Amino acid sequence: MAGHLGKQAIVVGAGMGGLTAALALADHFERILILESDRLPADPLERAGTPQGRHVHALLAGGQRALEDLFPGFERALIAAGAVPIRTGLDMRAERPGFDPFPQRDLGWDNYAMSRALVEHTVRRQVESRASIELRQECRVEALVPSADSASVTGVRCAGPAKRTEILSADLVIDASGRGTLTFDTLRALGRSVPEQTTIGVDLMYASTIFAIPDDAPTDWKGVFTFPAFGRASRGSLMLPLEGRRWICTVGGRHGDKPPGDEAGFMAYANGLRTPTVYNAIRNAKRLGDIARFGFPESVYRHYERLSEFPRGLLPIGDAICRFNPIYGQGMSVAALEARALGELLARLGAEPDPLAGLAPAFFQEVAALIHTPWESAAVPDFVHPDTRGERPSNFEQTLKFGMGLSKLAARDPAVHKLTAEVQNLLKPRSVYQDPALVQRVMAVMAE
Numbered sequence: 001m002a003g004h005l006g007k008q009a010i011v012v013g014a015g016m017g018g019l020t021a022a023l024a025l026a027d028h029f030e031r032i033l034i035l036e037s038d039r040l041p042a043d044p045l046e047r048a049g050t051p052q053g054r055h056v057h058a059l060l061a062g063g064q065r066a067l068e069d070l071f072p073g074f075e076r077a078l079i080a081a082g083a084v085p086i087r088t089g090l091d092m093r094a095e096r097p098g099f100d101p102f103p104q105r106d107l108g109w110d111n112y113a114m115s116r117a118l119v120e121h122t123v124r125r126q127v128e129s130r131a132s133i134e135l136r137q138e139c140r141v142e143a144l145v146p147s148a149d150s151a152s153v154t155g156v157r158c159a160g161p162a163k164r165t166e167i168l169s170a171d172l173v174i175d176a177s178g179r180g181t182l183t184f185d186t187l188r189a190l191g192r193s194v195p196e197q198t199t200i201g202v203d204l205m206y207a208s209t210i211f212a213i214p215d216d217a218p219t220d221w222k223g224v225f226t227f228p229a230f231g232r233a234s235r236g237s238l239m240l241p242l243e244g245r246r247w248i249c250t251v252g253g254r255h256g257d258k259p260p261g262d263e264a265g266f267m268a269y270a271n272g273l274r275t276p277t278v279y280n281a282i283r284n285a286k287r288l289g290d291i292a293r294f295g296f297p298e299s300v301y302r303h304y305e306r307l308s309e310f311p312r313g314l315l316p317i318g319d320a321i322c323r324f325n326p327i328y329g330q331g332m333s334v335a336a337l338e339a340r341a342l343g344e345l346l347a348r349l350g351a352e353p354d355p356l357a358g359l360a361p362a363f364f365q366e367v368a369a370l371i372h373t374p375w376e377s378a379a380v381p382d383f384v385h386p387d388t389r390g391e392r393p394s395n396f397e398q399t400l401k402f403g404m405g406l407s408k409l410a411a412r413d414p415a416v417h418k419l420t421a422e423v424q425n426l427l428k429p430r431s432v433y434q435d436p437a438l439v440q441r442v443m444a445v446m447a448e
């Protein structure tokens with residue numbers, strides 16, 4: 001149990017960023033108050049504030065372990081709630097151009113597949129069991145409140161269910177509202193610089209629906225990831241099992257190849273995927289809900305680490321810092337990794353005479369280091385499509401070719417396959433690919 005750094009911390013938003021941040025703060029403040037604008041369902045169900053929850057949500061092993069560190073027993077709780085264990089490398093059929101499928105082999109650990117609502121619900125129940133944390137629903141934060149000298153944020157102005165407005169004070173406010181506009185508006189109101197942004201315009205459109213898993217479902221995979229062909233083609237799919245013997249099937253395309261929202265259109269679109277696996281699996285399966293669509297114009301990375309000054313008592317987290325292209329399944333995991341880093345940082349800073357003074361710059365440096373691998377891992381394949389907007393990574397062609405050589409080597413060599421899965425799952429940084437012996441082997445494959 002660490003010493004308290006303040007009386008009250010306020011967390012705006014009870015999504016994955018807010019819930020995990022509250023767990024990270026739990027030992028460091030006397031009281032943590034989470035303010036959430038939605039009315040939260042008692043069961044793991046969709047809700048208005050997180051419309052992305054109607055689409056497939058993969059939880060990467062790096063995020064899963066960060067959640068286990070923040071909440072010992074997380075994986076057990078997920079399994080008890082019906083999450084489906086997926087033996088990494090073995091239970092997923094990954095269909096990539098040139099590898100249909102990529103070799104299926106046991107890489108040594110389990111991931112879990114479930115609805116986003118179930119992950120959030122499992123973490124929320126843990127949050128609600130902590131004595132120092134209070135979760136207030138139907139409470140919208142309208143603005144952050146600055147100090148008279150504009151040097152810090154001292155609380156929030158919020159409106160409850162009866163629209164009664166209230167000012168609540170806090171030693172630390174975490175902006176986990178997803179959009180991050182509260183932080184931006186505050187910086188502008190204080191006359192401070194807002195962070196530079198890097199964007200990658202992917203113009204993605206998702207459509208998702210849920211099916212009952214049929215009795216004659218294939219037995220050689222539990223989920224399928226169908227990648228598009230190279231170049232202008234962009235149509236792909238991720239289908240994963242959910243709790244309750246269901247599949248969630250998400251299909252999507254970029255730059256105008258939009259999946260329709262009606263049943264016939266959805267099925268025709270699925271039938272146009274690069275391989276027939278998904279269509280064949282769902283064509284006679286019973287659909288259990290309607291078809292939800294989601295447009296995602298661009299990934300956005302706000303470079304808070306580049307700011308030379310930042311108000312005391314305020315931290316954005318999760319999507320409020322970086323919104324990742326969802327197809328790589330990184331957002332929830334990065335939010336959990338950031339929260340874990342926040343908890344570790346607070347424990348370290350606890351020894352300082354004024355721990356909150358140096359918190360924001362130290363946190364932003366940690367977050368930048370965390371974001372490097374997922375952002376770069378997404379940027380290179382994103383820029384394969386010629387219509388992608390934004391600045392290509394400087395070494396784009398070389399990195400792309402290296403990645404193709406690495407995939408070929410991974411298909412042949414289980415140890416390299418495991419290494420690439422560890423990087424994709426945010427268990428290891430991309431810098432492991434610079435190992436000279438590995439580089440030499442990849443170059444040899446590229447030269448073939």
Ligand SMILES: Cc1cc2nc3c(=O)[nH]c(=O)nc-3n(C[C@H](O)[C@H](O)[C@H](O)COP(=O)(O)OP(=O)(O)OC[C@H]3O[C@@H](n4cnc5c(N)ncnc54)[C@H](O)[C@@H]3O)c2cc1C
Pocket residue numbers: 012013014015016017018035036037038048049050052055056057058059060139140141142176177178179206294296317318319320324326327328329330331332333334335
């Ligand atoms: C289509 C799609 C698919 C995705 N697929 C994946 C995936 O496969 N794997 C993955 O890891 N990630 C995925 N993501 C990303 C993931 O959903 C987010 O990265 C993650 O939820 C980030 O959490 P967050 O807490 O920052 O924001 P959110 O989870 O969006 O939570 C924000 C919360 O703040 C509340 N809120 C907002 N404003 C206020 C306010 N003013 N006052 C009070 N409360 C407020 C909202 O109601 C909400 O509860 C996907 C995203 C999209 C769009």
